[in-house]
Amino acid sequence: MKPKFVLSFLRIATNILMWVLIVFTGFLLCVSIFNIVGNDKDRKLSGKNYVYEMTAFGEGQAEQPYLYAADSLVRYRTMANRYSVEIEPNSAIGYYTIFIKLIFMGMGIAVLWNFKKIFSETNLDDPFKYSITKRLKILAALFIVADLLKLTDYFLFNSFLRQSVTTPHxxxxxxxxxxxxxxxxxxxxxxxxxxxxxxxxxxxxxx
Amino acid sequence: MAIIVNLDVMLAKRKMSLSELAEKVDITLSNLSILKTGKAKAMRFSTLEKICEVLECQPGDILEFRE
Structure with missing residues (x-):
């Protein structure tokens, strides 16, 4: 495969992905505003909730037995400690959820925008440019910050949720x-x- | 501390133009200009050898160390 072909493909792919993510983020923002404004004030769970998959630990749940495939090469079992958690958008945890989702999507757009710029500025005959180094460093920072944010979100979301749901953990x-x-x-x-x-x-x- | 390139002095002594030297040494005029203006970061022995041969001089006549 020729590098020029791969580069052209990456230029197009990052451009498309970035615009899809921008549209999706805009859509999510509109839906969230509509949910917050449109929901009735008594704060009951509606059909427009944010759904999270969560795990419960430290509850001493009995493990399910494994089921085996016909050739015994694959085995599987249902997870007893998995929960689907739904959050009302018009609540403190709902606002937090949409806020953190929009931040992650914004970071995703920033990552794709930087990749798009790198691929458009890359010239295989003259590859080394200061602007690309700068963009690579921004990308590195974005990846690290996103991961730290994910970790912060893990603790914040769990602490928010534990105010409402005490058991299971x-x-x-x-x-x-x-x-x-x-x-x-x-x-x-x-x-x-x-x-x-x-x-x-x-x-x-x-x- | 700097290495000074005295190419213009040698060219004046030999009454030779930069383009003429570029042609005889077989390097581009822009590269020779980089050398003459002191912007060059390195010089190949082969280039130095050719310049010395054409200008009939020693490397020390072209390059000078000044503190």
Whole structure:
């Protein structure tokens, strides 16, 4: 596969993804405003709730037995400690939920916008540019901040929820760590890339 | 501390133009201009050898160290 073809594909893909995410974020914002404004004031759960999948731990739930596939190569079981939690949009936790969702979507748009700019500025014949290094560092920061935010959200959301639901001890299902690792890898690539710029400049000024 | 390129002095002594030197040494005029104006970060031995050969001088006549 030719690198120029891959680059063209990435340019188009990031552009499309970014606009899809912008439209989706706008849609979510409109729906959230409509939910907050349109819901009746007695704050009862309606059909327009935010749904979260959560896990309960420390409850000593009995584990379900495994069921085996016909060839015995695969086994499966139902998870006893999984819960679907619905949150009323017109409540403190509902406002928090939409706020954090919009922040994550905004960060997603920022990540895609930076990737789009990187791919549009990349020229395979003259690859090393300061603007790309800058964008790579912004990307690294975005990935790390997003992961830290995810971790903060985990604790905040759980503490909010535990004010309403005391038992079972619910915990948000989240996966943190990958963003920090991705961010650090991108930061290393940006540092190596910057060294490449210095070498390119030295090469250009070698007579 | 700096390395000074005295290419213009040698060119004046030999009554040779920069473009003529570029042609004889077989490097681009822009590269030679980078060298003459002191913007160059490095110089290949092969380039130095050719310049010395054409200008009939020593490397020390072209390059000078000043504190």
């Amino acid at each position: 619910l915990g948000l299902i989240t996966n943190t760590g990958s963003g920090i690792i991705t961010g650090l890898i991108i930061w290393i690539i940006a540092t190596v890339y910057r060294k490449g710029i210095v070498l390119q400049e030295e090469n250009a000024l070698t007579v």
